[in-house]
Amino acid sequence: MNDFNNYFTMKESNVINYAMSQLDYFAQDAVLSCKEIGDGNLNYVFRVVDENTQQSLIIKQAGPVARISDEFKVSPDRNRIESEILKIEYDLAPGLVPQIYKYDAVMNCCVMEDLSDHEILRTALLKHKQFPLFAEHISTFMVNTLLLTTDVVLNHKAKKQQVKDFINPDLCEITEDLVYTEPFYDCPRNDVFAPLLPFVKEYLWEDEALLLETAKLKFEFMSNAQSLIHGDLHTGSIFVKPDSTKVIDPEFAFYGPAGYDVGNVIANLIFAYVNADSVMEEGTEKERQKDWLISTIQDIIDLFKEKFLETWAASATDKCAAYKGFDQYYLEMILRDTAGVAGLELCRRTLGLAHVKDITSIADHAARARAEKMCIVMGKRFIMERHNMKGGADFVKVIAAAGEVYSR
DSSP states (O other): OOOOOSOOOOOOOHHHHHHHHSOOOSSOOEEEEEEEEEOOSSSSEEEEETTTTTEEEEEEEEBBBSSTTTTBOOTHHHHHHHHHHOOOHHHHHHTSSSOOEEETTTTEEEEEEEOOSSSSHHHHHHHOOOOOOHHHHHHHHHHHHHHHHHHSSSOOOHHHHHHHHHHHHHHHHHHHTTTTGGGGTTTTTOOGGGGGGGHHOOOOTOOOOHHHHHHHEEEEEOOOOOOOOOSSSSGGGEEETTTTEEEOOTTTTTOTTHHHHHHHHHHHHHHHHHHHHHSSOSSSSHHHHHHHHHHHHHHHHHHHHHHHHHHHHHOOOSGGGGGGGGGHHHHHHHHHHHHHHHHHHHHHHHSSSSHOOOHOOOHHHHHHHHHHHHHHHHHHHHHHTTGGGOOHHHHHHHHHHHHHTOOO
């Protein structure tokens, strides 16, 4: 029996002991089973179930290095950040994040609600499922967690204290490298699909105008402590079922540009669109899936705008925030960043170290090359034309144009 007074990386048997000795959750006569279910790049995720009652929970442990590579030395403090962020998000966006039961600073783990009755959104979209309430849910989550943590609403000293509390240099460094820097030069850590290498070199790496814009975006990311952002809000960080959406894994959270979260959601829905376009058989089902994804992307942007302005009117406390036109200016700044980040994400998930199954699961090499070119073309356009992205229709036009260029 472990005493859990000193950190070690737990195995499934250790987690069972931990659940029985450190948590007041299961009955004393519980018969516990445990399975490690994590498929992410950083942490170990264990599902613990009482075989008698089917009562269950999740225990997530952070180690000193990333699972994806020992090159990434990351502070286990990210689990403290994740636990505290989820509690804040639970208050700001009730029902849209899992409940946290405990954070253990010694074992660097958090204990939370089990969402096994949900499905990871990326997995569901790869099965070409639809979730009509998703745009409504995710737009509410983003408005509530992003706007309500800004200087527009919070006391400025309280907000600055949160900036201090949630500084996250190790994981920010990963983002700065993998999202903003490495995809835009011939970095040894990149993983470029071989048939695309000449195209990527000419279209991205040798385009000085594009490189300048990525530099601007990188330094905005590093210096704009605007909102308490999730920091990794892709379709692999969202659980869904038809009537429910739950956002998980905010370990990359810190105070950064609000558009970073919105742009990540949009880009990863575009990956789902490109996947459907590439692998589904021609016909009604394919067109229905593509139409739903396009309408969802447009709805997320437009619902975000609508709810943002309504929440601003109801919640803004700073006197200057009431000046005529400032709310619209502020919103347009976020939409600009949203487009820029969507472009970065489309490029980095196609070329960099951390790919997405939406693209890598496309078995036909010609279809995959076409899909990756679509993503890169859209990505570059979102970056270069981000100042023109004012509403959902503007984002959809970029997607439609890429589809026309690379139509079958």
